Amino acid sequence: MEERLQKILSHAGVASRRKAEELILSGRVTVDGEAVQELGVKLDPMAHTIAVDGKPLSGAEEHRTFLFNKPRGCVSTVSDDRGRRTVLDFFRDIPLRLYPVGRLDADTEGLLLLTNDGVLTQGLLHPRFEVDKTYLAKVTGDMTEAKLRYLADGVLLEDGRTAPARARILEKSPKGATVELTIHEGRNRQVRRMLAAVGCKVTQLERIRFGGLTLAGVARGSYRELTAQELTSLWRIAGGQECRSL
Numbered sequence: 001m002e003e004r005l006q007k008i009l010s011h012a013g014v015a016s017r018r019k020a021e022e023l024i025l026s027g028r029v030t031v032d033g034e035a036v037q038e039l040g041v042k043l044d045p046m047a048h049t050i051a052v053d054g055k056p057l058s059g060a061e062e063h064r065t066f067l068f069n070k071p072r073g074c075v076s077t078v079s080d081d082r083g084r085r086t087v088l089d090f091f092r093d094i095p096l097r098l099y100p101v102g103r104l105d106a107d108t109e110g111l112l113l114l115t116n117d118g119v120l121t122q123g124l125l126h127p128r129f130e131v132d133k134t135y136l137a138k139v140t141g142d143m144t145e146a147k148l149r150y151l152a153d154g155v156l157l158e159d160g161r162t163a164p165a166r167a168r169i170l171e172k173s174p175k176g177a178t179v180e181l182t183i184h185e186g187r188n189r190q191v192r193r194m195l196a197a198v199g200c201k202v203t204q205l206e207r208i209r210f211g212g213l214t215l216a217g218v219a220r221g222s223y224r225e226l227t228a229q230e231l232t233s234l235w236r237i238a239g240g241q242e243c244r245s246l
């Protein structure tokens with residue numbers, strides 16, 4: 001059956017659909033030895049040899065998903081032109097093409113999923129499925145109940161108003177506060193920008209929950225593989241069958 005090249009790549013676990021498009025546009029994907037740099041190409045994966053960086057797709061690679069407790073200071077891209085440590089440096093003993101499900105800033109720590117399942121990634125990141133992510137932010141500045149309500153109702157940022165969120169103060173001191181914020185969007189530096197919009201500067205940021213998953217039992221810099229039960233509930237959160245046709 002013919003399918004779009006980017007869909008074939010993401011189903012093979014090479015990358016998310018968007019990343020696969022970037023791979024194609026940058027000329028890293030070949031079909032029967034010829035580079036294909038257009039996004040519209042449809043073909044039957046059984047009838048052609050498709051390769052990324054010269055490496056043929058290895059048929060159906062087993063999909064595996066890991067929960068990682070990211071430390072501060074490493075980037076959640078697969079490579080870094082400034083030579084910083086990446087999250088993949090922690091997965092050297094896993095012989096799979098893993099990539100992170102979304103991103104955390106270099107100076108954010110906490111829960112990050114890594115997988116080689118492009119379809120699951122797509123579902124978890126798609127705005128339609130509104131997957132909850134919970135952050136603990138240590139802030140300086142005066143955090144008040146009125147500001148919490150503003151955060152919860154939607155803050156006006158330069159890229160538009162944020163969707164309704166849940167916010168509560170866990171601790172308050174004369175210098176600042178610890179705030180728990182649950183959002184389902186995934187805009188760039190969203191938590192820092194939301195808190196800046198109410199006059200608070202984030203000094204420490206940790207993601208403590210993603211969907212129903214928490215960091216329980218996973219030390220900073222360590223990971224564990226998700227159980228079959230956890231994967232089943234992630235698939236449900238990520239739209240189930242619906243996310244396969246995105």
Ligand code: URA
Nearest residue numbers: 104105108189191192
């Ligand atoms: N919001 C941020 O500001 N940073 C992150 O890393 C994640 C969410």
